[in-house]
Amino acid sequence: MKDKTFDKLLAAVLILGCVSVIALLVYTELLRRDVSVISYIANGR
Amino acid sequence: MKKQTKQIASLAGLALMFAAFDALIYCTVTRRYINSTSPEMQAKSIEVSRYLPFDPDSEIVKADAPQKLSGDIPVIDGAAALLPVYSAFVHAVYPPESVQFDGENYTPESAMQYTNTRGAYQALADGTVDIVLCAKPSAEQKAYAEAQGRALIYEPVAREAFVFLVNKDNPVDSLTAEQIRAIYAGDIKSWSEVGGRHIPIDAVQRNAGSGSQTSMLGFMGDTPMYRNPLGFFGSAIGYSFRYYAEGIVRNGGVKMLAVNGVSPDPEHIADGSYPVTGDVLAVYDAHNDNPNIPVLLDFMRSETGQRIIAESGYSPLNASAS
Structure with a gap:
């Protein structure tokens, strides 16, 4: 694999990885706003 | 060839690291915030459509009073936890035509409303409802009602x-x-x-x-x-x-x-042995001269009214009614 290709793939994986983390955090925050106390307790330990 | 294997391993390792990090966030944080209830219950604390007063499939207790209210029908509202009870009261004593439900909410003209505790106390203070079934109001809710010139009367109708x-x-x-x-x-x-x-x-x-x-x-x-x-x-x-x-x-x-x-x-x-109980209150304004309010209160405390409370899963004022 050429170094240039590798760099492009590395950048793509990094970007996709960061996007997935941000998306998960946004989704979590949206859930947090509406969660009921009872669901929150039941989902825990 | 060796270099290419290293490159592929680096990419795969990085992707796996992100996947593992996402999984960690999901398992430790996200999962705890997932609601187990329907979207309607999330929005309104209760599935209102399960407790409609005049729906044949309603889950409320269906009992009939000897006589329906007539004339100026008091608008009733209350807490989510008490919706099954006051919907059963409405079924028993309100004329069916006094209640209108548009499929999602009670219409503004309906004599039955559901806005939960905060909305119910606000509506009582604003004068848009006549009587609410709730637990005690907060200090802020009391102060707001007083500022609107209301003198709230609290009548216990059940224990919880x-x-x-x-x-x-x-x-x-x-x-x-x-x-x-x-x-x-x-x-x-x-x-x-x-x-x-x-x-x-x-x-x-x-x-x-x-x-x-x-x-x-x-x-x-x-x-x-x-x-x-x-x-x-x-x-x-x-x-x-x-x-x-x-x-x-x-x-x-x-x-x-x-x-x-x-x-x-x-x-x-x-029997009073559980130490943290409170009254379920019917609350109304002392200045409200709607003649049906005392009639409705009498029904709530009558044998039939207390039976509705007991069969709805609450504790009646007089334990023998259960």
Whole structure:
């Protein structure tokens, strides 16, 4: 694999990885706003 | 070839690292915030369509009064936990044509409304409803009503237990009232201090102005409430009214704690041995001269009214009605 290709793939994986983390955090925050106390307790330990 | 293998391994390793990080966030944080109830219940605290007063498939108790109200029909509203009860009262004494439901909400012209505790007390103060079924109002709700010139009258119509909830896997089954106060004051921070595991206690609270939050503030007295920021990594405790938790939400992932060794069963509420009970109140304005308000109150406290309360899962004022 050429170094240039590798760099492009590395950048793509990094970007996709960061996007997935941000998306998960946004989704979590949206859930947090509406969660009921009872669901929150039941989902825990 | 060797270089290419290293490059592919680097890319795969990086992708796996992100996947593992996402999985960690999901398992430790995201999963705890997923609601187990329907979107309607999330929005309104209850599935209103299950408790319509004149729907043949409604889950309310259906009893009939000797006579329906006529003339100026009082507009009734109340707490989510009490919707099954006051919907049953409406079924018994209101003329069916006085209630209109558009499929999602009661219309503004309807003599039955559902806006939950905060909305109901606001509507009572604003004069858009005549009577509400709720727990005691918060200090702010009382002050707002007084500022609107209302003189609220509180008539007990039933008894209900205030319950404390934990995860069903929590080994603790009972706490004393003092231990609960100490937990919510932040003096007890770990479940190990009350016979449980060595993990933090997450003492969750409700929204200000909700019936259960006002009741909890009353339970705490002058002691301010505290939530440990590290509690998220532990196991939670919360509170609600017994029937809301057990009869309406029905989430098998939680259990109710005994308080001072007494479980919040209907018989313990009725005989007064469960220590944290409160009145279910019918609240109205003393200046409201709607002649049907006393008639409706008399019905709520009548044998039929108290039977509706008992069969709806609450404790009647007179335990013998159950």
